[in-house]
Amino acid sequence: MQDPYQFFSLNKQSDWDKGLYYNLHMISGGLGLHQTEKYGIHKVIQPEEMDGPQNPLDFAVGQNGKLFVMDERAVIWSYDAENQYTEQLFRQGHDLFKASAVLAASKDTLYIADPNSERRIAAYSVSNSQQVWAAQEWQGKPLYPLAIVSDSQKRLYTVIPLDMIIGMNGNEEVPEGGRLGIVQWGSGGDVIRVYQHDSLRLEQATAAADLLKRYYTAVNAVGAVYLFDTESKLVISFDEDGTLAVQFSIAPKGTYAGLSIDTNNNIYIGDSRYVGPDEEDERFILKYGQQGEFQAKVSGFRGRTDKLLLGPRDWMYVLDGLTGEITLLELQPRTMELEETSLTEGIYFSHALDTRSTETEWHRVQLEALIPDETQVRLYYYTSDRNEEWLDGNFTDLSAYLKEPIIPLRDKLKATRDLWSEPITNPRDALLMNATGRYLWLKLEVVGSERRTPVLTRLRVYFPRKSLISYLPSIYQEQQDESRFLERFLALFGSYFQDMEEKIDHISKYFDPNAVHGQYLTWLGTWLAVHEDESWGEEKLRQLIKQAPELYKLRGTRQGLLRMLHIYTGAEPYIIEYFQMKQMQEKSELRELLSRLYGDNPYCFCVMLPQECVQTDKQRLIIESIINDQKPAFTEGKLTLLQPWMYMDMHSYMGINTFLSEPTLLTLDQKSSMPYNTVLIDLERDKRMDIHTRLGLDSELE
Template sequence: MQDGQTFFSLNKRLDWEQGYDANIAMSDQGFSIQQTDKYSIHRIVRTDELEGIPGIVDMTVGPGRKLILLDESASVWVYDDESRHRELLFRHGHELFSPQAMLASMADLLVIADAHEGSERRLAVYAISNGQTMWAVQEWEGLKLYPLAVNTKLKTANLLYVTVPLDIEIGMNGRPEVPPGGRIGIMQWSSAGEVLRVFEHEALSMTEATPLSKLQDRYYTAAADGTLALLDTQQRTVTVFHEDGREPLLFSLEQEGRFAGISIDTNHNLYIGDSGFAQQEGVTERFILKYRGNGIPADKVTGFRGRADKMTMDSRDRLYVFDRLSGQITLLDLRARTMLLEGSQLPEAVYFSADLDTGDTETIWHKIRLEANIPEETLVRFSYFASDESEGLIVGDYLNYTSYLTDPTIPVQTKVMATAGLWSEPILNPKDALIDAQGRYLWFKIELIGSEQKTPFIRKLRVYFPRTSLIQYLPPMYQQDDTHSPFLERFLAMFSTFFDDMEDRIDRISSHFDPDAVSGTYLEWLGGWLAITEHEAWGEKKLRELIKRAPELYKLRGTREGLLNMLQIYTGTEAFILEYFQFRQMQETSELRKLFAQLYGDNPYTFCVLLKPECVRTDAQRLIVESIIEDQKPAYTEGKLIVLQPWMYADMHTYLGINTYLSEPTLLTLDQRSSMPYNTVLIDVDRDKRMDIHTRLGLDSEIE
């Protein structure tokens, strides 16, 4: 309707990549603010609210995300926090382990390590289903085991890691201790109770004699595929072992805190908890620390600020944090969080465009149309400026605008401040807006402001030029009024957008009639033109082919060929049609007349459609086939559907090469004197004539 209107369109990734972006996630569909997965609280289990269960002293996560709890009476419970169902696995008084034991899980096995001096089972593995002992050990190669920490490998939970002293002596007080230079190692056990490997590092040696009692709650271990980590809370160090033989990594914890608990996710990131008291002097906030696999600190887990005495992680990277003091278990789940823009530390992003060049000076730009998804609590700001020159003054220097705006070496905050005087007033959340700019080149800036979890998403942008308006179709007096014409022009722009959209839909209306170009409801709508209502039974592929071949099929309607084609489209295989004239001569034989009448009928205006059973598996498919036969049959005729069965019955629908085949005999040998063909059908004769069991009316059953 408006002649001469052109536009720049940015709707592909390549178009947007001509500019410069900061904190933006680009995709083929558009762009948004970058997001990352961060831990936040999903559920809190307060074990003090569980009736009948004493205070919890340790926990682990078993199969099906069930919690396995050890209480202060040494009883073990299996608790489902979703259904709140609990079962007692080990009752008080079992004398297998003490309340000071440590728990870990290996698939459907429960590992209990107990360093208590009176314990006879220092390391034992039990079946979680019934508590049966799978294996238990007291020592290894003459070394009495004193487990200090226990954990299993993430995902492949068939390996067990137990931290133990490798050198033990009896001290002056008659109690066991680790001598000066004594080693602390991590033993790798298989699920069958076999030691596969021992991990050691010189940094884990004792500098002085240390009683075993003082080593309790000092070490924590965690394992993932290929990585094993040991936290020494007294030395404030983490030792990372690599199963591929690389040199172990040792790094120190520089942050303040009373550390306890360590875990590794599937990306080999390390998480370390803090067991400090909130009311302790100088302790204001507690965070879970996060380190990369190379020991470099990463962002803290700010979604949890509670006490952590133990941490464990399941195969889906869900983190469980146990606070022994309050008996509280917190489940942290990964959720998408909007990343912060460097410099502003706010959840926002900035995009600077390259120049849009019309080739003509003094071009009057018309409007923009932005396709975007802008959730609540988010915002999009669009700013622009135009010039006939590609260069201009920026912070005292004469620079090329595009080169400066798209230079990746210049910080985004520097660009924003240096070009603040160039941009127009921002248009907030624009979808269709007029712009007031004149010049050969146009530059624009898009600012995305998100929330903690949400971000705007930009899909497409069109920038129209030159300025056109419906006001040109009004009498000259409306165009020459300098006072009211600008307002009238903006008012008519709303109707201009409506007409533009309508013209676009009219231009693209033919695509809605192309069965290859539409899907879903549009395809069903086209199918409705052919009186097809059972869209789900046809499916998109068959429905699309039927619509494309409709002109050809309707010419053949009422013919044998037309019916075969329709059945071919729906069933995907060729049907067999048997008409009266094909067996009329055989029916004249007296001995076959009754048989043919039984199989095909004796009406010369009746025909039979034979289909294999895989074509008609359900009653719904049978109804569709019968409706096709009814719609496509010639007038004054009757069509019968016969579903063939893949076996041979005398005097029934048995057709050689169709549903019955002759082949070389293949025998199943039962013994040296008996054999049976592989396709023999065994039936129970005495079960005939019973409903739903070998009952075929007219063959072995009759209704009287």
């Protein structure tokens, strides 16, 4: 047996925090790369895949992500993308609206706004396509809806001209300085509020038809309303009470369409420019913060955007009006890049590991980590008998220098590049070669992929160096290249013996039911002849193992059976034995009832449990097996489940599964109630005046 090794261990956040890390943080009990959620393509829905819509022009997202798609014939289809099921809602030739309509949806209601039809705004039930409400005018003037959106409360928001006149050509137009606003409609079609601001006035007279496809609107989860003017590139938002909240202009030149708000109040605007077949597609969805600050381009999607919506779980739906494709984007984990290198990696510098003994020969390093494919961990080390090193022309405390957050990472890497050893890649268990000195510093490079990151849970560094070569004759210990190879070769066996001795030293932890889980807990149960079943669960099995010695003493007794059943079910069982009802058996009027409920066998007992303790047949079999294992010899146990209602002459027990409460009023709605003593029907009092006389039921007129 070798002398025990000493080691430094980094396995808790407090250990890792003694060093300094870049683009790394503690996740799932370990150290990993920073990750964020970014949009990536989940699915591209082609028109032919929907098997119905021809050249889709508009769409809306309904409950559970169901799509409502309108094609160039003004036919609307319902499409379930997950199950690829298409159903027609409005057939061709319905004359309710035209292809110029725009759609919105909320729960079981579909909203359709069309300035070129008789019903300018209408709400329809998704289940039967019946109209719920409709509106043709507002304040005595015809409605001219330009954009619509609905919220989760089934309120509709429509962008309309507030000032509109009939021009010389007989068409509707908005005069110079005319106002635009957002009208909020309730679930029943009543106007609740109008959002307006001077920045929404038109600088010159404009035909109403020229305003189509110019405005987009959106609403967030708390009722704030947004409007985007694609011509002036102005974004304006109102709080729920109608006050102006934010107003900003987007800087990039180009043509834009679509507006949507996520649950974090980030603003998304699409790019609708035309790109030729030979041009590189640089059209991205732009992301802005809630105050209008530009954040990023949604790099997970490139293409044309004619309508942009956010559905459940912040899934994003993008319509390309030219191809009719609807692209579904989902939030996917993305590894963040290290700012200094623009790579998906992180850097960790440890504090100085001090042995307090000069010329210490460091032995090996062990790393416990989850390292997915296409990722890796590279470990560098440096040892010295002094804490100060020559850096940038000065003697500098290396630990303080590496841990100083003000010094840029780029400068640290440049100043220390000649100190570090050659990298050890994925050092599950590696020797530290030529590592002699009182102090040891580690540098870890954690390299991730686009979506995955290594997670470092524990790092151990052992010292001093002790090799099995010391047990060989002196000729094998000479410092030659051959002996170095032999030393490394024997280190494989030394590591094996060391790990084995360490497990033996800590073998006692495997005998503690509070410290083990999984297969070790099952194995520990076999020592006590505990039959493990998946329906027990770890916590119940742990309690059974802990109480097993005491339970074996009580086996075959009433108390032992009660404790076993309580451990498994979590409920207090009730046991009825023959002697408890022996005196009642002597009464003839009760003998038959008691025999039917509990039996008349003096060696039979009844175990009663609440019905919710037995959800499956398998649980019932386990409970019955517990009763058979724990019952006294030559006896029989009968399991009875107590139903949560009252039955006469059955297992109904006051205070256990049957309760009597004070009478209460029957509430018909929030304003009306019926006293508990009201007679609802009394057929015996028929044909009497002033007493429940009902024509056609218990009374007739001749």
